[in-house]
Amino acid sequence: MNGHPAGSPCSRRQFLRGGARLLAVTGVGGLAGVLATRASAQTTRWQIDPAKCVRCGNCATKCVLKQSAVKCVHAFAMCGYCQLCTGYFEPEPNALTTAAENQLCPTNAIKRTYIEDPYYEYTIDEELCIGCAKCVEGCSRFGNGSLFLQIRHDRCVNCNECAIARNCPADAISRTPVGHPYRLKTEGH
Amino acid sequence: MVRRALFLLGSGLALTAGAASRFPPPDFEGGHQLPVTTTPAPRELTLEYLDAAVLLATLALATWLVYRPRSRRGLAVLSVFSLAYFGFYRKGCVCAIGAVQNIALGLFDRSYAIPLTVLVFFLAPIVVALFFGRTFCAAVCPQGAIQDLVLVKPLKVPLWLEHGLGVIPFLFLGAGVIFAATGSAFLICRFDPFVPFFRLSGSLSLLTLGAAFLVAGMFIGRPYCRFFCPYGALLRLAALAAKWRVRVTPDVCTQCRLCEHACPFGAMRNPTPTGLALETPAVERKRLSWLLLLLPVLIAGGALAGYRLAPAAAQLHPTVALAEFHLANLKSPATFPPMTPEALSLERAAADPETLLASARVIRQRATLACWLLGGWVGLVILLKLVALSVRVTRTDFEPDRGACVACARCFISCPNERVRLGLPPEPGLAVAGPVPAAAGTGGA
Ligand code: SF4
Ligand code: SF4
Ligand code: SF4
Ligand code: SF4
Numbered sequence: 001m002n003g004h005p006a007g008s009p010c011s012r013r014q015f016l017r018g019g020a021r022l023l024a025v026t027g028v029g030g031l032a033g034v035l036a037t038r039a040s041a042q043t044t045r046w047q048i049d050p051a052k053c054v055r056c057g058n059c060a061t062k063c064v065l066k067q068s069a070v071k072c073v074h075a076f077a078m079c080g081y082c083q084l085c086t087g088y089f090e091p092e093p094n095a096l097t098t099a100a101e102n103q104l105c106p107t108n109a110i111k112r113t114y115i116e117d118p119y120y121e122y123t124i125d126e127e128l129c130i131g132c133a134k135c136v137e138g139c140s141r142f143g144n145g146s147l148f149l150q151i152r153h154d155r156c157v158n159c160n161e162c163a164i165a166r167n168c169p170a171d172a173i174s175r176t177p178v179g180h181p182y183r184l185k186t187e188g189h
Numbered sequence: 190m191v192r193r194a195l196f197l198l199g200s201g202l203a204l205t206a207g208a209a210s211r212f213p214p215p216d217f218e219g220g221h222q223l224p225v226t227t228t229p230a231p232r233e234l235t236l237e238y239l240d241a242a243v244l245l246a247t248l249a250l251a252t253w254l255v256y257r258p259r260s261r262r263g264l265a266v267l268s269v270f271s272l273a274y275f276g277f278y279r280k281g282c283v284c285a286i287g288a289v290q291n292i293a294l295g296l297f298d299r300s301y302a303i304p305l306t307v308l309v310f311f312l313a314p315i316v317v318a319l320f321f322g323r324t325f326c327a328a329v330c331p332q333g334a335i336q337d338l339v340l341v342k343p344l345k346v347p348l349w350l351e352h353g354l355g356v357i358p359f360l361f362l363g364a365g366v367i368f369a370a371t372g373s374a375f376l377i378c379r380f381d382p383f384v385p386f387f388r389l390s391g392s393l394s395l396l397t398l399g400a401a402f403l404v405a406g407m408f409i410g411r412p413y414c415r416f417f418c419p420y421g422a423l424l425r426l427a428a429l430a431a432k433w434r435v436r437v438t439p440d441v442c443t444q445c446r447l448c449e450h451a452c453p454f455g456a457m458r459n460p461t462p463t464g465l466a467l468e469t470p471a472v473e474r475k476r477l478s479w480l481l482l483l484l485p486v487l488i489a490g491g492a493l494a495g496y497r498l499a500p501a502a503a504q505l506h507p508t509v510a511l512a513e514f515h516l517a518n519l520k521s522p523a524t525f526p527p528m529t530p531e532a533l534s535l536e537r538a539a540a541d542p543e544t545l546l547a548s549a550r551v552i553r554q555r556a557t558l559a560c561w562l563l564g565g566w567v568g569l570v571i572l573l574k575l576v577a578l579s580v581r582v583t584r585t586d587f588e589p590d591r592g593a594c595v596a597c598a599r600c601f602i603s604c605p606n607e608r609v610r611l612g613l614p615p616e617p618g619l620a621v622a623g624p625v626p627a628a629a630g631t632g633g634a
Contacts, residue, residue, distance in 0.1 A: 017429075017430055017431075018432075020429070020430040021319055021320075021430040021431070021432060023430075024319055024426075024427060024430050025316075025319055028312065028315060028316060028319070031312075032308075032312055034296070035292060035295065035296070035303060035308055035312075036308070038295045038296065038302060038303055039295070039302060039303045039304070039305050039308050040302035040303070040304060040305065041234075041304075041305050042234070042302070042304065043234065043237055043304040043305075043306065043307075044302075044304065045231050054533045054536070054537070055528070055533075056528065056529065056530040056533045056534075057528070057529070057530065058530050064385070064388060064390065064391055064392075065388065065390050066389075066390035073226055073227075074226060075226055076223040076224050076225070076226065077214060077223055078214065079214060080211070080212025080213065080214060080215070081214070081215050082212055115217065115219070115221050116217060116218060116219045116221065119215050119217065119221075121221075121224075123224065137528065142211075143211060143212065144211055144212055144214075150228075152229055153228075153229055153230060153231035153232075154229035154230075154231075155229075156231075157280040157282050157388060158231070158232075158282060159282055159378065160282055160284075160287045160290070160291065160375055160378045161374065161375035161378050161379065166374065166507055167507075167530070169511075169530045169531075169533045169534035169537060170533065170537060171507065171508075171537075175301075178231055178234060181228075181230075181231050182228045184226060184228070
């Protein structure tokens with residue numbers, strides 16, 4: 001590459017290349033400048049808006065993870081601690097026992113604990129929950145709506161484009177600032 | 190309480206939403222403490238800055254390894270690290286290849302702020318490529334690394350095929366940018382064949398695609414990089430203007446041809462044959478002007494094709510898809526079981542069809558414009574490729590093509606001068622009928 005006389009194709013190419021590089025560096029610099037005004041030090045996380053979610057079941061099947069990053073969570077302060085929880089029992093249970101066939105949850109992920117007469121507490125075992133929303137549907141339709149779905153950020157890999165979001169019939173999943181990565185239901189919601 | 194709940198169930202009374210606290214939360218006599226709803230924290234922001242720092246460090250290290258110790262082994266080790274960190278640990282999500290879509294979305298959608306880390310992932314490899322070539326591809330990109338590491342026996346892809354297929358990344362880039370800019374989809378992420386491997390989960394079709402790429406990659410060096418990667422297309426352009434280049438020889442090329450077949454990625458170019466009658470500039474100019482005449486035709490053709498494709502492309506946007514589904518269902522109603530995604534989608538559409546259809550119309554218009562542009566882009570890319578192919582290049586040495594070379598450093602060791610530099614004896618296979626195909630030729634110039 002060295003020692004080519006001026007005007008030879010090589011030095012002309014070098015000159016062109018230098019020009020192209022200057023152009024490109026300026027262009028990239030300009031782009032970076034524009035983008036810097038559009039950038040944020042914050043990143044985002046995907047989250048479900050429980051007010052929009054229609055409990056379709058996609059959350060259990062569309063997540064890219066083998067076991068969905070979406071889990072049922074419980075806003076305990078909203079819960080009626082019902083003995084006959086409509087998020088826990090099948091609509092027409094054979095008997096009010098905790099036998100698996102009486103439970104809505106396909107994976108027995110909800111633990112039912114006696115607190116005091118007639119109150120029971122329902123907690124979710126996230127290892128078992130697959131985010132199918134069956135309990136959420138039961139609780140929202142007939143109960144207080146204290147069970148709802150959330151993307152759990154200890155599991156979610158924060159895909160660039162959430163695979164559930166693009167399949168959600170309610171358009172309930174959107175990016176939230178990483179500082180407030182949950183949309184919890186609260187009392188009186 | 191039990192009776193009340195039973196009554197509700199028994200009568201099948203489906204109360205509509207919004208009726209929270211049907212059963213007032215109890216006051217516990219025993220003073221039971223309510224558990225708190227846990228909110229496992231996402232990955233720390235500082236760790237995301239760490240990702241960016243690791244990127245910059247590996248990028249610098251890869252560049253140094255290519256230019257100073259010229260060490261293939263060093264690059265291989267670094268590849269393994271990058272694959273482990275960006276691939277299996279970060280699960281392929283913050284990635285330079287996909288970042289171009291965040292950039293496009295950020296430019297066109299005011300409500301989306303590009304995360305700083307993504308900006309760094311997008312810009313840093315390009316800036317480095319503008320000076321040093323594609324050292325990002327050499328050992329930083331996990332997608333590149335996984336293909337690089339599965340390579341066993343590279344077969345040669347004919348140059349014409351290489352050039353032909355080499356157009357695809359630019360088209361993929363155009364499509365990725367346009368679908369991201371219109372908020373329709375992140376196509377590049379969706380069809381990344383390796384990310385499902387990094388996560389060790391994913392749909393069967395994607396895993397199959399990934400497996401196909403890996404199996405193909407055993408015999409065709411880096412098939413994704415060469416024929417699909419949209420970010421590689423950008424890096425290729427940047428590398429064409431690079432100040433420094435990757436050279437096979439540490440000092441001078443003695444034209445011994447030993448490196449001729451050393452590149453598994455089809456990047457090695459032979460010197461322009463001397464003695465052959467070169468085309469006169471006049472012939473060349475004539476061909477170029479023909480190609481320039483072709484420009485409007487190609488662009489118009491592309492744009493027209495884009496226009497024809499627009500309705501299908503717009504469907505990728507969830508809102509448009511829902512509107513179409515709604516309309517189709519109005520025409521020929523189908524019944525879906527209740528509580529399925531389909532039924533619920535239709536319910537939502539039926540609740541407010543005007544707004545839905547109106548916003549679908551806006552998106553469709555935008556998509557049509559975008560597809561015109563995309564089509565024009567396709568025409569332009571094809572033309573530029575033709576121009577690039579027809580321009581005469583004078584090469585005096587065996588050297589890697591600036592754009593195609595991923596700076597993997599594999600070819601260095603085949604150069605006798607490099608062996609001298611390293612104090613190694615000449616290629617051991619050379620004396621005997623060795624496995625090096627180049628040895629079949631003359632030993633030296
Ligand atoms: S996909 Fe949407 S509607 Fe369906 S369960 Fe998940 S958040 Fe709810
Ligand atoms: S019913 Fe579904 S969402 Fe509810 S706890 Fe069970 S698996 Fe989780
Ligand atoms: S961002 Fe990815 S991992 Fe997280 S919930 Fe969505 S699909 Fe699952
Ligand atoms: S061409 Fe693309 S996939 Fe290959 S190493 Fe470069 S950026 Fe990665």
